[in-house]
Each structure stands twice: as structure tokens, then as C-alpha cells.
Amino acid sequence: MNQLSKYVSLIVPCRNEVNYIPFIIKNILEQNYPKELIEVFIIDGLSDDGTVEYIQKFVHKYNFIKFLNNPYKVVPYALNIGIKNAKGDIIIRLDAHAEYPKNYISTLVNYLEKLNADNVGGVWETVPSVNTHKAKSIAIALSSPFGVGDATYRLASSDVEYIEVDTVPFGCYRRDVFDRIGLFDEQLTRNQDNEFNERLRKAGGKIYLIPSLKIKYYARENYSKLYKMFFQYGYFGPLVDLKLKKPTRLRRYIPTAFVLSLIMPLLLSLLFYPFLYLWVFTVSLYLIASVTFGTYECRKRDSVQLVPYVMWAYFVSHVSYGLGYLKGVFDFMILKKHLKSKLDVELSR
Incomplete structure (x- = not known):
């Protein structure tokens, strides 16, 4: 056909x-x-x-x-x-909340067939939703490796025609995929695509990213909405792990490790003062990394005045994700909340 x-x-x-x-x-x-x-x-x-x-x-x-x-x-x-x-x-x-090129459907269908894939998708180009320093800084932070780790769909260049990946934004699926592995998990207000794509890969499915296919994705316009969004991403992370019965990608645990590295030394310093030096070292290392990446990303865009805003966007996204993940551990791994009642969490838009 x-x-x-x-x-x-x-x-x-x-x-x-x-x-x-x-x-x-x-x-x-x-x-x-x-x-x-x-x-x-x-x-x-x-x-x-x-x-x-x-x-x-x-x-x-x-x-x-x-x-x-x-x-x-x-x-x-x-x-x-x-x-x-x-x-x-x-x-x-x-x-x-995205803008798609005119060849979006035809390109996805073409590559789905060409690669005999089960799911294909394009690359996110994160753009500000309004013309403010805050919105611009959030878009920059979410386009940076320091902001989002190794999320290929946010960072990939067009140097290669396609890349096999663990997930893609939104997704173009063969219909029979849903007959084979079921539907999206309705308990996962966030991360339902990550969980579904991990299930798909476990069943032998192939997922490909098409770097030449660009999707303009409109980021949150302020830090409070950014916080709420990443908190929810983190919150549902442990539930994804429980459902898959295994850890997922390393990038999804780093913000939690960062939050713990801020909390634990401070608490332990009450018992043993030198732990405070560890806290100072951690904060200093983070600030150096944040300044370095923030300056690099802003200079690329001729927007050096945004460096402090980008640094704050980094911090908000990292801390909110980490705190969300810790709350998810408590709610799902300890209290087993998902087994007792319907999860009622509205999205952050």
C-alpha cells in the first residue's frame, strides 16, 4: 500500500x-x-x-x-x-501548544513505513509563548542539556536522517501497536507517553526520531507554571517505575539526587558540622555549571542579559522535578496511593 x-x-x-x-x-x-x-x-x-x-x-x-x-x-x-x-x-x-509544519503528517507516515517502525516523531524546538524575559529564559533552559539532560527529542540536530530513541514527543503509531500492548495508562496524568513507549520497546517495538522534522513547542510563560509542570513530571516518575517494574532513563533521577544533595548535608550538619562544607561544595558546583551553561546558551542567541533568568529557570525545573519525585516515592512506593483510589491531578496549563 x-x-x-x-x-x-x-x-x-x-x-x-x-x-x-x-x-x-x-x-x-x-x-x-x-x-x-x-x-x-x-x-x-x-x-x-x-x-x-x-x-x-x-x-x-x-x-x-x-x-x-x-x-x-x-x-x-x-x-x-x-x-x-x-x-x-x-x-x-x-x-x-505546538505548531507543526505543513508536511508533518506526510513525513511521519513516510518514515513509519520506510523504517518499518512502530512509533516515529519529530524534534521539539522550544519557543517562548510570550515576549518576556521569563518566557524566553524558560524556552532556553528547556533547550539546553543542563536543563533537560540527554532528552534527544529536545536536543537533536539535523545531521542524521533518523535516530532510534526511547521516546518521541506526541507520537505517530501504527494502529496495531494498541492491539498488541494496550492503551495509555490512565493513572499517569504525566509521563503516560514515557511509560507507553517503554512498554512498546519491551515488546520489541521500534521508535525513531526524525531530526529534520521540527515542531515548535510553546513553553510555560512563567516560573510558577514551570514549577508545577516539572513537579508533576517528577511526581509520576516513581509510578512509572513501579508499573514497568524497573528504573527508566538516568536523566530522570538526576534532579532528585540534586535535591537530596541540598537537603541531606544541611540536616547532617546539625549532627556533624563539617557536612556543611559538603553543602557549600554542592551549591558552588551547581552555580558554576549553571553560569557556564546559561552563558553559553544565551551567547548563542545574542541574549546575554537573560543569563540570570535562565539560571533561575534551571533551578526551578531541577528542584521542582526532584521534589515531585520524592513526593511520588512517598505516595506510591510507601503509601501505595495508586492502589487505593483514583488519582485526581489536573494538568499545569
Whole structure:
């Protein structure tokens, strides 16, 4: 079967996205993939900001755009609702806070077939959502190895055609993947894609990143939203480990080690004063690394004035993730909270 004859289902989870949903719909309408081979499910989590009313205008205008309700509000439920309704040979998840090139669908479908892959995706180019120093600094921090570790999909260059990876943003899947390994885990408000892709790889699935395919991803616009987002990423980390029955990627544990390196020496110094020197050493080493990476990233962008803001973005993301992970350890590994009740955590947008 020719790749451009594949029927594709697009799944777009959203909640209170009235400022962004116009752009994602515009991106979809501008795709160079045959419209008769596309169905779009916009799955709304009980929005109350006018998102639903805006979507309905397009549902009435285009028969391939469909609206579904997500009474549970959060992403994994929306994804599973979409998958259960989808008729496509290929299922692509889209995020409302991103901008996609016109060849996005056709490129993903092409590489899914060419590589005989189970999931393919493009590279995130993290951009500020508003024109402020805070927003710009957050976008820079989330595009830096010091900010996000070795997350290939955030850092990859276009020097190679494709890279086999452990995860990709959003994802373009063969339909039979969900028949083979099941749906997304609905307890994971965050990290559901990481857990799913680890399951997929364990089952022998292949995941590839296409570095030439760029997705503009709009980062959080302030530090409080950045904190909440990374806290949630960290919080669900231990639950992912429990479900997979193994540790995942090293980069996901480093922020927790950093937070412990700040807390433990201070506590131990109450019993044995020299531990305070260890704390000073840790903080000094972190500051040196933060200044070095922050300056390097800002000079590349001719934005040296943003160095202090980027350093703070580094610190907020690292500490929030680490604290979230520690709370997840307490809630899931000690209290077994996930076995006792439904997890009710709203996203940070």
C-alpha cells in the first residue's frame, strides 16, 4: 500500500485552550496529506473558556473534524477515548501548544513505513509563548542539556536522517501497536507517553526520531507554571517505575539526587558540622555549571542579559522535578496511593 493511501486518525487532547486551538486547527487544515484520508478527534476536558464553542464552528464546517468530550479532563483519558473511536491505520497524537509544519503528517507516515517502525516523531524546538524575559529564559533552559539532560527529542540536530530513541514527543503509531500492548495508562496524568513507549520497546517495538522534522513547542510563560509542570513530571516518575517494574532513563533521577544533595548535608550538619562544607561544595558546583551553561546558551542567541533568568529557570525545573519525585516515592512506593483510589491531578496549563 502506498504510504499516502494510509488512513490517518489525529487525536488532539485539550482543556481551556481557546488561545491555542485556532492555531492547531489551522495547522491541520494546511497539511499536505490528502484530507479525504484524515479524521481529526478534538477531545475536550470540560473546557469553560470558550474552547468548545470555537471547535464547534469547525466541526460544522469540516466533516473530518470531530468533537468528543473527556469527562475525566486529563490527557491519558483523552488519548484512549480518541484511540477507541479512531478508524485510522495510523494514529497521531497532536498537542494544542505546538505548531507543526505543513508536511508533518506526510513525513511521519513516510518514515513509519520506510523504517518499518512502530512509533516515529519529530524534534521539539522550544519557543517562548510570550515576549518576556521569563518566557524566553524558560524556552532556553528547556533547550539546553543542563536543563533537560540527554532528552534527544529536545536536543537533536539535523545531521542524521533518523535516530532510534526511547521516546518521541506526541507520537505517530501504527494502529496495531494498541492491539498488541494496550492503551495509555490512565493513572499517569504525566509521563503516560514515557511509560507507553517503554512498554512498546519491551515488546520489541521500534521508535525513531526524525531530526529534520521540527515542531515548535510553546513553553510555560512563567516560573510558577514551570514549577508545577516539572513537579508533576517528577511526581509520576516513581509510578512509572513501579508499573514497568524497573528504573527508566538516568536523566530522570538526576534532579532528585540534586535535591537530596541540598537537603541531606544541611540536616547532617546539625549532627556533624563539617557536612556543611559538603553543602557549600554542592551549591558552588551547581552555580558554576549553571553560569557556564546559561552563558553559553544565551551567547548563542545574542541574549546575554537573560543569563540570570535562565539560571533561575534551571533551578526551578531541577528542584521542582526532584521534589515531585520524592513526593511520588512517598505516595506510591510507601503509601501505595495508586492502589487505593483514583488519582485526581489536573494538568499545569
